[in-house]
């Protein structure tokens with residue numbers, strides 16, 4: 001039932017390993033669909049090419065959202081949860097049977113959703129806002145997928161209980177698994193909210209329930225929609241800590257702080273969705289201000305804590321190895337040839353500087369007026385979910401391939417380049433989308449020349465330039481993603497087997513020497529970087545508020 | 556120690572000086588942002604969501620048609636052009652895939668906009684000022700606007716509302 005890993009010395013439950021592999025494969029399949037869809041979308045929105053006809057644009061946009069944002073990430077997370085609760089803890093899978101059940105349900109849901117979309121029965125985009133209606137099988141597919149994922153999450157908790165009872169690890173959970181626990185708690189709440197909204201919607205599509213209130217639907221839907229993004233953020237940050245540890249032996253300067261920040265995520269989630277409703281007619285201003293500020297306090301603060309804790313873990317380890325010259329010697333001498341390291345580091349930078357900064361403007365009651373439903377919104381989450389989460393997951397895979405699939409990484413030279421291509425492309429794409437949105441360009445919109453409408457409107461000519469950057473950014477991102485898929489598929493199916501530590505292309509860092517007593521700062525380089533971040537953040541906020549003040553008056 | 560249980564006594568280890576500094580700065584910024592949102596409600600002139608009433612598509616359509624009848628001054632491309640007096644109630648209707656009516660307003664005057672939808676969700680996106688609000692069926696969203704610039708403005712729908720969504724564009728004219 002077990003093998004002992006000759007590289008890490010950990011016990012690996014073969015039944016868990018198989019489930020991790022299959023979920024990871026499904027994740028890659030989903031990403032591939034999402035990426036192909038992305039290319040078609042970029043070439044359609046860029047008016048110079050304007051590839052797809054209108055109905056296929058909205059169809060492919062629905063396809064892209066569900067595969068790239070839901071299926072890819074959730075399949076990967078389930079694989080991660082099994083990994084974090086069995087391999088990392090030296091423990092066994094509680095119930096492989098239920099693991100197979102979870103996988104079957106999820107695959108069934110995946111197939112139903114993709115089938116209904118591609119046959120034109122679910123042109124409802126990812127949010128499927130009622131009273132916009134899809135075929136019942138679409139909602140059924142979403143429910144099956146969510147129930148499957150929920151079974152997977154419960155298995156994770158069951159695995160933890162077994163590991164605890166059989167005392168397979170020390171007194172406290174490793175930080176990585178602790179982070180996954182936070183993600184799993186959020187996932188449970190989120191998936192439950194999903195049931196609350198999708199089950200009545202299914203009944204409504206079957207004609208059993210007569211009406212769906214648009215406001216109530218949107219409120220509950222975002223209880224699912226945004227919190228599900230917090231699962232991704234939490235899982236991503238768990239991977240940041242894992243990455244710092246594997247690549248340079250970095251550990252939090254103070255684990256108490258890192259763990260507390262994870263707890264903040266769990267507390268701050270339930271109402272985090274409020275910022276999707278800031279310009280809705282339903283909720284009152286007091287409700288909006290309270291809920292978004294609650295998130296400001298707790299979720300944003302937690303993110304800022306992690307944004308310090310992860311790089312400072314790297315810095316502190318590097319300093320203990322002797323890279324102490326100046327502020328950034330530690331960073332210069334980091335293992336940049338290790339794609340997992342560069343992926344994690346780029347993920348931190350992109351998530352913070354692009355996703356984080358823009359997220360706060362989107363999340364403040366008044367400044368939301370500027371960005372709501374413009375291209376800035378997908379620009380923001382290209383920074384968080386794609387440049388942040390997806391890139392971190394890609395980085396983690398470079399360890400997953402040799403350790404779980406027992407294969408060498410094919411095209412290792414290409415792999416070193418891949419995080420840079422993908423991260424560079426997505427940064428360009430996210431920033432240009434955010435700027436286009438600032439010029440008022442709407443999201444989810446087929447034709448910005450409004451052909452066929454009663455009037456035409458021409459956006460600021462500066463947008464032409466940013467559309468070119470958008471197209472370049474989009475294409476480079478797609479290339480970066482395809483590089484990764486090529487490397488992964490080739491390694492797993494045709495790659496050379498790993499026979500022992502000598503075949504390990506990535507280093508697993510040994511712990512750095514213990515710290516010498518010293519006065520002053522633990523991580524001055526990281527402090528400088530985070531202060532720089534704060535400066536950028538405040539300037540960006542100021543610009544947005546100044547701009548808001550110049551608009552028509554409204555109350 | 557992300558993969559291993561934390562070292563003995565981790566809970567009692569002192570938080571580093573720079574960590575403390577950073578957390579304090581981040582917390583102060585978070586709190587300041589929260590109070591700033593409230594301050595803007597008092598001193599700022601741009602705040603979303605003032606009042607909302609429940610309505611039905613039929614009722615709202617009737618109100619809009621009565622409003623159009625009362626203040627209609629002409630037609631453009633088959634869409635009624637309406638010039639309501641300052642300080643009055645203005646009705647704007649979104650439906651697949653049009654906005655009704657075209658409005659003529661005066662700069663510097665207040666208008667109580669009632670915005671609703673006959674069918675699906677729509678997005679009210681006023682260009683080029685770039686102000687964005689959601690439009691729901693069944694909800695009469697009342698926003699009091701005071702145009703501060705003159706010219707022709709367009710209302711782009713920015714919430715997906717079916718295949719003709721990209722043709723849904725309306726107009727507001729602001730005169731001196």
Ligand SMILES: [Cu+2]
Pocket residue numbers: 649650651652676677678712713714715716720723
């Ligand atoms: Cu519309």
